Amino acid sequence: MLTLLAYAVLGIFFIGFGRRLWIYSQAPAPLLIPTTPAPVTRLGVMGRLFREVVFFESLFKGDKLAWIASYLFHGALAVVLIRHIRYFVDPLPALFAHFQIFGILAGLAMVGGLGLLFLRRLVIDRVRYISSPSDYLVLLLLIGIGVTGLAMTFLFRPDIVTIKEVMTNLFSFSSLSLPLFSFGDALFILHLSLVGLLLVIFPFSKLMHMGGIFFSPTRNQVDNPREVRHVNPWDGQK
Amino acid sequence: MADYDVPEIPEDIETPSLEPGTMGHLAPYPSVEKHMKPLGFPAAKVDNWQEEGIEKLGSMLEKYKSLQVFLDICVKCGACADKCHYYLGTKDPNNMPVARADLLRQVYRRYYTAAGKFAPGLVGAKDFDQETLDKWFTYYHQCSQCRRCSVFCPYGIDTAEITMAAREIMDAIGVGHKYTTEIVAKVHEVGNNLGIPKPALKGTLEFLEEDILETTGHDVRLPLDVEGADVLLVPPSADFFSEPHIMSLMGYAKVFHQAGISYTISSVASEAANFGMFIGSFEQKQKIAKRIAEQAQDLKVKRLVVGECGHAWRVAYSFWNTLNGPFDYLDPRYPAPQHICEFTHDLYQQGALTFDKEANDEYTVTMHDSCNVARASRMGPNPGGQFEIPRALIRATCNKYVEMDPETIREKTFCCGGGGGLLTDELMDLRIKGALPRVTALKRVMDQDGVNFLALICAICKAQFTKVLPMYGIPMDTVGGVHQLVSNAIQLGAKKGII
Numbered sequence: 001m002l003t004l005l006a007y008a009v010l011g012i013f014f015i016g017f018g019r020r021l022w023i024y025s026q027a028p029a030p031l032l033i034p035t036t037p038a039p040v041t042r043l044g045v046m047g048r049l050f051r052e053v054v055f056f057e058s059l060f061k062g063d064k065l066a067w068i069a070s071y072l073f074h075g076a077l078a079v080v081l082i083r084h085i086r087y088f089v090d091p092l093p094a095l096f097a098h099f100q101i102f103g104i105l106a107g108l109a110m111v112g113g114l115g116l117l118f119l120r121r122l123v124i125d126r127v128r129y130i131s132s133p134s135d136y137l138v139l140l141l142l143i144g145i146g147v148t149g150l151a152m153t154f155l156f157r158p159d160i161v162t163i164k165e166v167m168t169n170l171f172s173f174s175s176l177s178l179p180l181f182s183f184g185d186a187l188f189i190l191h192l193s194l195v196g197l198l199l200v201i202f203p204f205s206k207l208m209h210m211g212g213i214f215f216s217p218t219r220n221q222v223d224n225p226r227e228v229r230h231v232n233p234w235d236g237q238k
Numbered sequence: 239m240a241d242y243d244v245p246e247i248p249e250d251i252e253t254p255s256l257e258p259g260t261m262g263h264l265a266p267y268p269s270v271e272k273h274m275k276p277l278g279f280p281a282a283k284v285d286n287w288q289e290e291g292i293e294k295l296g297s298m299l300e301k302y303k304s305l306q307v308f309l310d311i312c313v314k315c316g317a318c319a320d321k322c323h324y325y326l327g328t329k330d331p332n333n334m335p336v337a338r339a340d341l342l343r344q345v346y347r348r349y350y351t352a353a354g355k356f357a358p359g360l361v362g363a364k365d366f367d368q369e370t371l372d373k374w375f376t377y378y379h380q381c382s383q384c385r386r387c388s389v390f391c392p393y394g395i396d397t398a399e400i401t402m403a404a405r406e407i408m409d410a411i412g413v414g415h416k417y418t419t420e421i422v423a424k425v426h427e428v429g430n431n432l433g434i435p436k437p438a439l440k441g442t443l444e445f446l447e448e449d450i451l452e453t454t455g456h457d458v459r460l461p462l463d464v465e466g467a468d469v470l471l472v473p474p475s476a477d478f479f480s481e482p483h484i485m486s487l488m489g490y491a492k493v494f495h496q497a498g499i500s501y502t503i504s505s506v507a508s509e510a511a512n513f514g515m516f517i518g519s520f521e522q523k524q525k526i527a528k529r530i531a532e533q534a535q536d537l538k539v540k541r542l543v544v545g546e547c548g549h550a551w552r553v554a555y556s557f558w559n560t561l562n563g564p565f566d567y568l569d570p571r572y573p574a575p576q577h578i579c580e581f582t583h584d585l586y587q588q589g590a591l592t593f594d595k596e597a598n599d600e601y602t603v604t605m606h607d608s609c610n611v612a613r614a615s616r617m618g619p620n621p622g623g624q625f626e627i628p629r630a631l632i633r634a635t636c637n638k639y640v641e642m643d644p645e646t647i648r649e650k651t652f653c654c655g656g657g658g659g660l661l662t663d664e665l666m667d668l669r670i671k672g673a674l675p676r677v678t679a680l681k682r683v684m685d686q687d688g689v690n691f692l693a694l695i696c697a698i699c700k701a702q703f704t705k706v707l708p709m710y711g712i713p714m715d716t717v718g719g720v721h722q723l724v725s726n727a728i729q730l731g732a733k734k735g736i737i
Contacts, residue, residue, distance in 0.1 A: 014453050016298075020310070021611070022634070023309050024304065024310075025304065027299070027301075027302065027306045027307070028300075028301060028302075028303060028454045029301035029302075029303045029304070030301065030302065030560070030562070031556065031557050031560055032521075032556050032557070033396065033399065033556070033614070035385060035389060035396065035649075036612070036613055036615060036616055036617075036621065036624070036649070037390045037611055037621035037622040037624070037649060038451065038621060039617070039621065040619075040620075040621060049439075052393075052394075054394055058317075058389065058390055058391055058392050058394065059315065059317055059390070059391075059392040061390055061580060062317035062318065062390025062391070062392075063315065063316065063317040063390070064323065064391075066316065066317055070315070073256065084261065087553050099679060101330055108436065109584065111505045116665070117329070124316065125255055126256065126316050126320065126331070126334060127320040129317065129334070129337065130314050130316060130319065130331075130334065130336050130337050130340065130438060131314060132314075132360065132361055132362035133359070133360050133361075133362075134353070134360050134362070135313075137286035137313050137360075157456070165488055168544045174527040183242055193251050204351065204352050204353050205361075206310070206311060206312060206313045206314070208310050208311050208314050209311040209312075209392075209393055212307050212310055212311035212393065213392075213394075214313075215303065215307050216304075216308075216395070216482065217303055217304045217394075218305055218388050218394035218395075218396050219393070219394040223616055223621065225556045225557070225559050226555065226559060226573045226574060227573075229559045229560065229564055230559065231419075231560065231562045232520070232560055234301055235520075235524070235560075
């Protein structure tokens with residue numbers, strides 16, 4: 001049952017995400033529209049995208065508070081995800097064994113960053129005006145995931161040994177089932193369900209910004225229209 | 239002149255609190271049959287406009303990667319919200335770029351996403367109804383497609399692309415904008431935006447030749463339709479028509495004269511501007527661009543040079559190669575096309591031109607970067623050349639030059655308030671308020687540094703500022719072109735031809 005559900009959730013996520021990326025990649029770009037000044041070489045464009053994805057360069061120029069909050073969240077999320085490798089891999093490589101403390105601090109930073117993003121959305125009139133219920137709910141969902149995760153570390157510890165056994169065998173149709181003997185175990189089930197929900201809504205929501213940014217013509221095009229002729233694929237002429 | 243509510247110029251550019259609906263009343267004049275028909279658009283709003291509009295949106299999603307990606311991935315972070323000059327000037331929340339884009343995104347979500355079909359309220363999806371269409375017509379004609387928001391967006395979402403798409407959809411259902419469609423129709427009919435016919439153009443050029451001869455003693459030519467010239471010069475038609483534009487035209491002519499390069503203006507392609515961009519139509523953009531390429535071939539020129547016009551330079555630099563087919567008939571040693579500033583700057587660097595800076599000593603100059611040049615094109619081989627080359631020309635021709643607030647120039651420049659097909663009198667209220675951020679930065683250097691010349695490289699900026707600056711109490715003659723400064727400073731006869 002749990003295995004089936006896991007397959008379903010991951011199936012929706014990967015197929016849905018892949019389908020969106022396929023649509024983005026196949027949509028034609030009739031004209032060159034990089035926001036200039038733009039790099040004049042492909043390598044330069046890779047640098048531009050790298051700076052956008054790793055440092056949120058444009059957001060830094062645009063909104064310092066949003067940058068701090070979202071950088072805190074995204075950076076911490078990356079660390080937290082790396083820390084979670086310990087729950088899926090056996091035996092655990094030594095590198096990750098000493099990662100615990102960073103992971104836990106990052107968990108706090110992640111929830112802090114999300115909280116800031118949520119507050120900012122509520123308090124700044126411009127951002128409040130443009131927010132739909134879904135914009136708040138996604139933040140609450142992520143906060144829920146973070147808080148249940150932290151609560152398992154600080155308040156109610158679940159039966160982590162059994163859970164790890166279940167998770168490492170999740171895709172093998174074993175007859176194992178999740179423990180539900182303590183409050184911590186229940187928290188884990190909630191934590192896992194929220195993550196599942198996040199994965200299911202991912203391809204249908206603005207979370208697609210994760211993949212979409214690589215297809216943004218204003219960022220991924222080379223500024224070389226006079227040097228290399230760009231052809232509009234749906235233009236009749238060649 | 240009607241009474242307009244001209245804002246006080248603040249000390250510094252301020253981000254206002256929202257005042258919903260301040261600009262809800264200001265829609266442009268709708269287009270009519272006589273202007274819609276020649277462009278292949280329905281003469282009036284079609285009966286099944288909802289269906290047709292939704293269908294058009296669907297077909298455009300398959301044609302424009304920008305539209306598909308931008309409609310999907312906005313996270314509503316609000317980084318763009320306070321970057322639009324129209325929002326800063328009007329306080330209307332629908333003039334925040336993200337809110338403007340949302341007017342289209344709501345409809346996209348409703349009909350083209352699962353979330354919007356099943357839970358429209360949750361994700362802010364809306365039906366394409368009359369109320370939505372009215373908002374589109376109003377607020378998609380309060381965007382000058384200046385791309386300032388796209389500089390600050392973490393995903394590079396460019397509201398200009400969204401605005402163009404919305405206008406294209408509206409045109410397809412017969413809801414057009416009078417000013418822009420009328421102008422496109424005129425380009426096809428006469429050859430230029432202002433509807434100047436060949437005899438009038440010829441007369442103007444001859445008058446200018448006499449004028450230059452009288453004031454300088456030099457026989458500077460402004461040739462029309464000369465076959466076999468080296469260069470086809472394509473200025474915006476305003477350069478033939480009004481002050482201060484015409485001063486720049488004289489500047490170009492003197493540069494050609496002094497460098498000894500033969501050139502011609504074409505009566506058929508007597509317009510660099512391409513309002514096809516403003517109405518968002520690829521086909522119209524192409525049709526308008528084609529007539530220039532055809533003239534270049536008919537007149538057997540070797541080079542194409544474009545005058546001081548912002549969006550025209552975007553179309554020429556970024557789009558001509560795509561729209562017009564390969565430029566294999568032009569001389570491959572020169573970029574095709576070339577901006578007049580690149581052209582003059584190259585000649586200056588080669589030593590073909592001599593400038594007397596003192597000729598501009600009455601001026602303390604500052605430079606307003608035009609949005610389409612700044613954020614949608616380039617000059618010279620390096621990124622940012624579009625900022626450096628015009629400034630290099632100003633510095634070569636003037637002794638006194640200062641910059642405005644760095645947050646308001648180069649790629650962060652503010653639109654003049656009249657771009658994107660909004661340079662029409664019924665939108666004057668918007669144009670005045672949209673100019674406020676630029677006026678604020680300008681006023682400061684006027685007060686602090688004694689600036690009295692705002693150097694421009696765009697016909698729309700020139701037309702907009704000559705009209706709007708006086709309303710803010712800034713003299714009209716503060717406005718001028720970069721080649722006006724060149725024209726003043728160039729030494730005719732001192733050295734002739736390329737070394």
